[in-house]
Amino acid sequence: MKLIPGHLTLAQLADIAAGQARLELDDWSAVDASAARVATAAAGDAPVYGVNTGFGKLASTRIAKDQLAALQLNLIRSHAVGVGAPMSPDVVRLMLATKAASLARGYSGVRGVVVQSLLDAFNAGFIPYVPAQGSVGASGDLAPLAHLTLALMGEGEALVKGQRMPARGELDRLGLAPLTLAAKEGLALINGTQASTALALHALLRFEGLFATALASGAMTLDAARGSDGPFDARIHAVRGQPGQIEVAAVYRELLAGSAIRASHREGDERVQDPYCLRCQPQVMGAALDQARHAAQVLIREANAVTDNPLVFDDTMISGGNFHAEPVAFAADNLALAIAEVGAIAERRIAMLIDPGISRLPPFLTADAGLHSGFMIAHVTAAALASENKSLAHPASVDSLPTSANQEDHVSMATFAARRLHAMIDNTAHIVAIELLAAAQGIDFLRPLQSSAPVEALHTRLRADCASMPADHYLAPDIERAAALVQAGVLKAPGAPGFGG
Structure with missing residues (x-):
């Protein structure tokens, strides 16, 4: 290169x-x-x-x-x-x-x-x-x-x-x-700023694949819960005009097109509206996409920047402050919000799936609830991770501690702002992994009906590594295997939008 x-x-x-x-x-x-x-x-x-x-x-x-x-x-x-x-x-x-x-x-x-x-x-x-x-x-x-x-x-x-x-x-x-x-x-x-920028860039690159997989898990959950695809109609999103929302809604439409599960309940469904965790996916995920793209622009600029001091120009050397990593800190803090929200809405979808009053699936996604606990505690794990992300999402950039005998009296905390993103991505990858397992289990309960071709392909790939759970079994290894697939980008939504050029 x-x-x-x-x-x-x-x-x-x-x-x-x-x-x-x-x-x-x-x-x-x-x-x-x-x-x-x-x-x-x-x-x-x-x-x-x-x-x-x-x-x-x-x-x-x-x-x-x-x-x-x-x-x-x-x-x-x-x-x-x-x-x-x-x-x-x-x-x-x-x-x-x-x-x-x-x-x-x-x-x-x-x-x-x-x-x-x-x-x-x-x-x-x-x-x-x-x-x-x-x-x-x-x-x-x-x-x-x-x-x-x-x-x-x-x-x-x-x-x-x-x-x-x-x-x-x-x-x-x-x-x-x-x-x-x-x-x-x-x-x-x-x-x-090369350390903080590198940490943030690496997090951005990791989040891009995770985001694309969370689109896929959300689509699978929607079909498992027999939700409506009406909220993804292009006209709804066009009149709001938010670019990320418009793009994400289009991805969901492609993911769900041709689902026999959706066709089976298009008529006679008494539910007027789905819960927000299903219905508002384009709005939430689209906002996260816009935040990630803005962060990408800032970080690409910073990766190309001259940030040491003093700087050497044709006729002089000038002391300045390009080493102050406030742009990186802000970008990392905005990424933290997006990562946390992707995990938060995924956790809500898991909670919805295990609640028979909303999902109309067996309690905790197990056929013999009581004797079996199904996904009861897998959801607790997802909730714990989502809650941890909320604490980690607190903006690092609002903190400053003077150093060097008060010569350096305002600092950005950008390095921590960027470093903590990786723990948040790990947490969110596990939340999305649990959602994929739960959604796949929900799809299994709807057989012989088939979902769309893209969702069925994702289901088949997941099942190659993680078996169905008609009765309770040791679930932690399945979560780790699913999380590995998420981290590797194997289960990404086809056609998912990227974060930048």
Whole structure:
């Protein structure tokens, strides 16, 4: 893949996260020109932040010319203070690639060897060990990016087949030379939003498949409960004009077209309106789609952005605040709302299915209720996960805790905002898995009637891994197998809309 700085697409970022790309940069002119300007500043006597001064609250401290390289080395060592579990390889690959793309735009003052080191590490499959906790999402994602940089220098650690190993040995094994830093380069590498952006992008990519599967589970539930497809009529959604709602309603119409179950109760059904969890699916899921697409636009821009400080322009170096990750924090918080609501409405559909007064199916989806409990407690699990998501959906961006002796007195908390999305996606994937199992069980009770071709195909694929439950059996393994199918995107609704280009 030709790396064109400033022009990465969501599809390219997905390939990068999956390790399905090899990155090359053709045009080095901007990098070389920017590095030359920093070299000139380092040789001069004027104070330039991050080149010949200390950092943060120590910005007024001058550093001697013969200590400029040591300044950058010390910066990386002192800032590699992260804790917690390591970031996943997918996230670290995104960090490597987006940091390289940012530096390659030629506003950061690093030498070409720095950018090439990032590209070589990515292409060789080198995964720095980056603890997930320790960034407040301003002044850059300092600690995570310091761990990434320290590994490239051969002093940190690498993640090798899931194990924490000395980075130097892995660099040697892969034939990679340890990176040595010059003036400003350490600061350029750790200043920026690449950790929070990578975490949020990875969550966005994961949510895209989960969203498409939740459309499928909702359609299957609608048919299992013998709901009406009238609320998906295109005219209803056209007069409101919300684009996500319009697109989602069209997907539901395609999913349900030709269902013999629907045809069987089109006449003589005494119910005038279905519960909101069935009837309002386009409105809820469409709103989630619009939120996800907005987040995608913000995150794609951020993945292409220059976010370190100071920045190098033709005639000067200017200190600013592009490292403040407020856009990422807001995007992550909006994604959290969408993820939580997808899970919340799915949980309500499960509750509806197990209630015979609403679904007109056997109690708890078992033929001999009392002797068997059926999906009674599977719903409790879904409720627990949906409730947990509500707490996790509290906006992280409204919090701020001053750091660096009040020099950095307002921060975004973007890194946590993005990191918590992955727990929410795991929770929602399990909720949707439980809904699929319950909906499939409901369809089983309506045999010999058939649902639509798309829903029957999803039912058949689910049943290949998860058997029907005419009598109680150990259900947890079925939930895990169904959740694995959800996470893998195997049960996605055909024609589901994506989040961006």
